Amino acid sequence: MTNPTPVATTDARDALRARIDTAERRNAERTLADQAREAASSAADYTRANPLTVIGGAVVAGVIIGLLTRPGRQAAGKAIHSASDAISNAGSNAKSFAKRRTGIGQSIGDSVVAYGMTMIDEIMDTARAGQDRAGELGDAAGSKAKKLSASASDAADSAASSTRAMARKTRAVAADTFSDLKRRATR
Numbered sequence: 337m338t339n340p341t342p343v344a345t346t347d348a349r350d351a352l353r354a355r356i357d358t359a360e361r362r363n364a365e366r367t368l369a370d371q372a373r374e375a376a377s378s379a380a381d382y383t384r385a386n387p388l389t390v391i392g393g394a395v396v397a398g399v400i401i402g403l404l405t406r407p408g409r410q411a412a413g414k415a416i417h418s419a420s421d422a423i424s425n426a427g428s429n430a431k432s433f434a435k436r437r438t439g440i441g442q443s444i445g446d447s448v449v450a451y452g453m454t455m456i457d458e459i460m461d462t463a464r465a466g467q468d469r470a471g472e473l474g475d476a477a478g479s480k481a482k483k484l485s486a487s488a489s490d491a492a493d494s495a496a497s498s499t500r501a502m503a504r505k506t507r508a509v510a511a512d513t514f515s516d517l518k519r520r521a522t523r
Contacts, residue, residue, distance in 0.1 A: 346498065353491065360487060375469060382465075389458040396459060 383390045403409055 357491060389462050392455055392459050393462050
């Protein structure tokens with residue numbers, strides 16, 4: 337009456353689908369891990385090529401994080417007050433020095449300002465590159481999440497379809513069995 341083969345085939349098919357889903361997840365994770373390794377490698381290469389820029393960026397990041405706390409803001413206020421006093425004193429000292437040695441003072445001042453501007457430009461470029469890379473990683477993670485969501489949706493659709501097909505077969509077998517029993521009963 338009933339044939340056990342469809343159930344065994346369905347079980348084998350489900351086991352195969354589970355193995356395929358596991359392999360796809362493993363591949364998706366491996367790809368994200370590869371991207372993370374690539375980002376770490378490029379960060380290490382950049383650090384080796386531009387150590388002062390990275391140190392400056394780390395200092396700026398540390399200062400910003402420190403400023404987010406109350407003691408950090410208080411210390412920053414004291415430091416800014418001290419720095420403004422030092423700058424005003426340095427400015428007046430530089431003016432008097434520049435008056436005495438106009439050529440040397442001007443050259444040193446120009447050099448310091450040029451170096452400071454170069455450092456600021458490098459820090460900004462590094463920040464932009466980091467922002468871009470973070471955006472790329474976010475996009476890649478979003479893409480992987482969408483693929484996993486689609487894969488899960490496909491698996492759910494497939495499971496629902498298999499369940500409907502099995503229900504139809506079960507209904508047909510039950511109807512045949514009922515008809516067979518009814519025919520035997522009427523004899």
